[in-house]
Amino acid sequence: MAEDTLDIVFTAPHPDDLEIGCGGTIAKLVRLGYRVGMIHMTDGEPTPRGSAEARRSETAAAAKILGAHVCEILPLTNRELMDTPAARYAVAAVLRKYRPRILVGIAGRTPSASPDHYQAQLITEATRFYSQLTKWDDRFDGTSPHRIDHLLYRPIPSAAEIAHWPSRIVVDITDTIDQKLEAIACYRSQFEGERLERLHHYVRSTAGFEGIACGYQYGELYALPRPLGTQDVVAMLGEWKIPAPFDGLQR
Numbered sequence: 001m002a003e004d005t006l007d008i009v010f011t012a013p014h015p016d017d018l019e020i021g022c023g024g025t026i027a028k029l030v031r032l033g034y035r036v037g038m039i040h041m042t043d044g045e046p047t048p049r050g051s052a053e054a055r056r057s058e059t060a061a062a063a064k065i066l067g068a069h070v071c072e073i074l075p076l077t078n079r080e081l082m083d084t085p086a087a088r089y090a091v092a093a094v095l096r097k098y099r100p101r102i103l104v105g106i107a108g109r110t111p112s113a114s115p116d117h118y119q120a121q122l123i124t125e126a127t128r129f130y131s132q133l134t135k136w137d138d139r140f141d142g143t144s145p146h147r148i149d150h151l152l153y154r155p156i157p158s159a160a161e162i163a164h165w166p167s168r169i170v171v172d173i174t175d176t177i178d179q180k181l182e183a184i185a186c187y188r189s190q191f192e193g194e195r196l197e198r199l200h201h202y203v204r205s206t207a208g209f210e211g212i213a214c215g216y217q218y219g220e221l222y223a224l225p226r227p228l229g230t231q232d233v234v235a236m237l238g239e240w241k242i243p244a245p246f247d248g249l250q251r
Contacts, residue, residue, distance in 0.1 A: 024173025108159025
């Protein structure tokens with residue numbers, strides 16, 4: 001593996017989106033020895049209390065806590081993020097540079113929040129295809145084509161519609177939930193005091209709900225746009241731990 005090659009890349013429109021949605025999994029994969037990248041499509045500014053400089057400092061601190069090997073903020077424009085050819089080129093160029101096997105993006109429309117979230121989903125889907133295009137290297141900063149094996153979605157729990165995915169998986173983040181919360185707290189320009197407390201409550205509640213279905217104290221749910229295949233169903237299923245509060249006794 002080349003020094004700058006990554007196993008998996010997580011991408012989202014704004015700094016703090018990945019920490020809130022995927023922070024536990026990012027930290028978990030780093031602990032397991034995988035090379036992980038975080039790509040923020042915009043710097044998230046302007047916001048009422050933030051600045052581009054503050055956001056970059058907060059982003060770097062959060063990535064350090066999670067252990068990400070690469071963290072980049074692309075020069076796309078917050079509030080104007082759209083699924084355009086230029087946006088596709090920008091994100092695909094990064095994917096062609098780091099050549100991951102797996103690409104993760106957030107999914108879902110958020111009418112009560114930024115429309116950037118859904119546009120980022122469309123961009124991510126398109127760039128998985130764009131990253132493999134030949135005879136177009138000039139559009140991707142001279143990088144060479146790269147085929148990404150797998151696309152994963154991190155569904156936004158508060159999205160407008162309930163999506164029915166071909167398959168879903170839950171990552172056990174019980175041992176990284178505190179790391180995730182610490183990374184979120186780096187964004188002091190966005191979350192302080194009661195606002196941070198409410199966000200931490202939301203994150204713990206969501207992780208508890210998503211984890212319990214698989215017997216985990218805390219989990220993060222991901223979805224695939226296709227069935228999940230296996231050649232060894234016994235190894236894939238592994239040991240089943242009955243979710244609390246049940247103890248396995250018949251009553």
